[in-house]
Amino acid sequence: MPHEKTHEKSAAQHAREHTDFSAQPVTHAHGTHTHTHEHTKQVLARISRAAGHLSSIKNMVESGADCPEVLTQLAAVKGAINSVCEIILKDHMDHCIVDAVRTNDISALDDLERAIKLLISK
Numbered sequence: 305m306p307h308e309k310t311h312e313k314s315a316a317q318h319a320r321e322h323t324d325f326s327a328q329p330v331t332h333a334h335g336t337h338t339h340t341h342e343h344t345k346q347v348l349a350r351i352s353r354a355a356g357h358l359s360s361i362k363n364m365v366e367s368g369a370d371c372p373e374v375l376t377q378l379a380a381v382k383g384a385i386n387s388v389c390e391i392i393l394k395d396h397m398d399h400c401i402v403d404a405v406r407t408n409d410i411s412a413l414d415d416l417e418r419a420i421k422l423l424i425s426k
Contacts, residue, residue: 342399343392393419
């Protein structure tokens with residue numbers, strides 16, 4: 305088990321080292337157009353909070369916390385992740401999909417459909 309603790313700490317340190325909360329909007333290419341992520345800073349902050357919360361839940365389980373308490377905290381993390389998904393999806397729809405429709409980029413629409421199916425499947 306000590307190896308897990310070391311690995312967990314390394315992963316957390318890695319995330320902190322590679323998370324730039326002062327990040328400006330990020331732009332990348334999708335097919336024939338570019339897409340700007342307007343909420344990168346907000347998304348990264350929420351992901352970091354969810355990761356920290358999940359680490360706390362792991363500690364709860366290791367220390368034998370009551371199942372209802374663990375489940376309540378897991379529901380909170382699930383809600384936080386769903387919120388991040390909503391932000392990313394809205395950003396993608398507002399920019400990338402609008403551009404894809406303008407340029408008739410069917411592959412971007414197909415990619416969105418696949419991503420939505422993954423999000424709504426259990």
